[in-house]
Amino acid sequence: xxxxxxxxxxxxxxxxxxxxxxxxxxxxxxxxxxxxxxxxxxxxxxxxxxxxxxxxxxxxxxxxxxxxxxxxxxxxxxxxxxxxxxxxxxxxxxxxxxxxxxxxxxxxxxxxxxxxxxxxxxxxxxxxxxxxxxxxxxxxxxxxxxxxxxxxxxxxxxxxxxxxxxxxxxxxxxxxxxxxxxxxxxxxxxxxxxxxxxxxxxxxxxxxxxxxxxxxxxxxxxxxxxxxxxxxxxxxxxxxxxxxxxxxxxxxxxxxxxxxxxxxxxxxxxxxxxxxxxxxxxxxxxxxxxxxxxxxxxxxxxxxxxxxxxxxxxxxxxxxx
Amino acid sequence: xxxxxxxxxxxxxxxxxxxxxxxxxxxxxxxxxxxxxxxxxxxxxxxxxxxxxxxxxxxxxxxxxxxxxxxxxxxxxxxxxxxxxxxxxxxxxxxxxxxxxxxxxxxxxxxxxxxxxxxxxxxxxxxxxxxxxxxxxxxxxxxxxxxxxxxxxxxxxxxxxxxxxxxxxxxxxxxxxxxxxxxxxxxxxxxxxxxxxxxxxxxxxxxxxxxxxxxxxxxxxxxxxxxxxxxxxxxxxxxxxxxxxxxxxxxxxxxxxxxxxxxxxxxxxxxxxxxxxxxxxxxxxxxxxxxxxxxxxxxxxxxxxxxxxxxxxxxxxxxxx
Numbered sequence: 001x002x003x004x005x006x007x008x009x010x011x012x013x014x015x016x017x018x019x020x021x022x023x024x025x026x027x028x029x030x031x032x033x034x035x036x037x038x039x040x041x042x043x044x045x046x047x048x049x050x051x052x053x054x055x056x057x058x059x060x061x062x063x064x065x066x067x068x069x070x071x072x073x074x075x076x077x078x079x080x081x082x083x084x085x086x087x088x089x090x091x092x093x094x095x096x097x098x099x100x101x102x103x104x105x106x107x108x109x110x111x112x113x114x115x116x117x118x119x120x121x122x123x124x125x126x127x128x129x130x131x132x133x134x135x136x137x138x139x140x141x142x143x144x145x146x147x148x149x150x151x152x153x154x155x156x157x158x159x160x161x162x163x164x165x166x167x168x169x170x171x172x173x174x175x176x177x178x179x180x181x182x183x184x185x186x187x188x189x190x191x192x193x194x195x196x197x198x199x200x201x202x203x204x205x206x207x208x209x210x211x212x213x214x215x216x217x218x219x220x221x222x223x224x225x226x227x228x229x230x231x232x233x234x235x236x237x238x239x240x241x242x243x244x245x246x247x248x249x250x251x252x253x254x255x256x257x258x259x260x261x262x263x264x265x266x267x268x269x270x271x272x273x274x275x276x277x278x279x280x281x282x283x284x285x286x287x288x289x290x291x292x293x294x295x296x297x298x299x300x301x302x303x304x305x306x307x308x309x310x311x312x313x314x315x316x317x318x319x320x321x
Numbered sequence: 322x323x324x325x326x327x328x329x330x331x332x333x334x335x336x337x338x339x340x341x342x343x344x345x346x347x348x349x350x351x352x353x354x355x356x357x358x359x360x361x362x363x364x365x366x367x368x369x370x371x372x373x374x375x376x377x378x379x380x381x382x383x384x385x386x387x388x389x390x391x392x393x394x395x396x397x398x399x400x401x402x403x404x405x406x407x408x409x410x411x412x413x414x415x416x417x418x419x420x421x422x423x424x425x426x427x428x429x430x431x432x433x434x435x436x437x438x439x440x441x442x443x444x445x446x447x448x449x450x451x452x453x454x455x456x457x458x459x460x461x462x463x464x465x466x467x468x469x470x471x472x473x474x475x476x477x478x479x480x481x482x483x484x485x486x487x488x489x490x491x492x493x494x495x496x497x498x499x500x501x502x503x504x505x506x507x508x509x510x511x512x513x514x515x516x517x518x519x520x521x522x523x524x525x526x527x528x529x530x531x532x533x534x535x536x537x538x539x540x541x542x543x544x545x546x547x548x549x550x551x552x553x554x555x556x557x558x559x560x561x562x563x564x565x566x567x568x569x570x571x572x573x574x575x576x577x578x579x580x581x582x583x584x585x586x587x588x589x590x591x592x593x594x595x596x597x598x599x600x601x602x603x604x605x606x607x608x609x610x611x612x613x614x615x616x617x618x619x620x621x622x623x624x625x626x627x628x629x630x631x632x633x634x635x636x637x638x639x640x641x642x
Contacts, residue, residue, distance in 0.1 A: 034362060042357060042363060044456070045352040046454060054445070122368050209350075
């Protein structure tokens, strides 16, 4: 089976699954064509997942397909955008039809969940990796960026933290299954992009992002882009019962602060907007505040500064010679 | 140096080099934001290059940066689109600052040449590969697709063919440099996307694509999408003097028919539009015609059918067990 047949056969479901709003021309030509409605802008984000770095090389194809798309769409949620479409560049060591069937089934399932349509891509031979580029639309001027946080704002997150990091020993087979493990594994493999929350935050939040590299590291991006200090109150971190059961209270906090892959939104909110947000029914946990200054500062219940436990996930650890 | 510093430092030039027409928000947030003018559509294409598959693993960083972007932008040329922006997902085995400096210099050089701005991406650790997604704009309804060729049209290309395939033995170090080799190598490493030709073809050509997998294979895509037969007249294939000098007339024709990586446009044109196209000053070589039927057929000067020498480049050659 040649490259073109391969693409057509296995990706047909994802390419045709969704209504074509905004998609003028989909997969199969030199380019796809998108229509962006008047008064809206196009949001674009690219993410790569590499076998052995971002997921185990023997990962289940279906789970991997779900996760890869969810991770990318989460960036649209962080901008308050409505998902529209995605491209997939898939590099495979060989053409294994069983794996491809599983992978595309997972991709298709998440595509339906998020309302995105596959509009193009590339299939190449090489070490297993995938790059997804996602497209969404957002009313002009209303996208949530990282740069608008102001002193006096509340610092909030959209859900419990640390679950994906807590799942990692189970993902890697380093720990045997136990109570709570299944819930953590679901957070790792099928994160649910907080699209509804992101859209509600338009006009309410002053800055937002999705937590992929760990709470402290990602808060650092808001602090830096906005020119403010973020204060995280350790005692207010939302922790799931499953995470507490699997790793204990103390470790759970460490994972909530430094563990990656949560794909929960973190955002800053003027105090007077909190009631409106709560009235929307969307999840909101106040975990700290914005002050004048710079950097991210962790405090205990008495307001004393605590040294952060981890520096957040970094893809690169060394330079070559 | 962490991932974020790495991206900021080395990609700053490409991110800032170009005027920001249409780019509302560039690199550094969860998503980039693009404005698409009223009456225009957004063209999107994704391409992956893998070390050892699409380029030698020890390739010069600067040449690789130029080539990677040119290859992707060529898809915009094939749609008649005007380049706007691109994202880069770069996977590196380690962070080598010398290589990164070379690579980004090459990328920046081609970005300026094509008028595109780097608006986002991802940098990950793993086997060397890169996925570029390019964005262009095209007047609504005027994009050049593969599906409009009609019986009676002429089959044309925008320049000599086979040069990049002829360069391959020199790229791989299998042949020592000789007269003409430098010209072929330039075609391989720095293909020039035929953007001006693509834009002139809007309203003239009935179908178009850029030749990446070989003339015959790519003509097959037009034939299939348009439901017609394409007749290629072997004697009319444009061949460069450099290619003839390096491989001889007979081999040059084989490479022109089956060799990949040309990134020259192939298109179908109603006969009555040929004068208008020639008057534009853009390069045009008539190499055959469109007939009722299906598939691609090669003919000699007397109109006799010839068996094609090669089946075109395929990324995958085998299935796994």
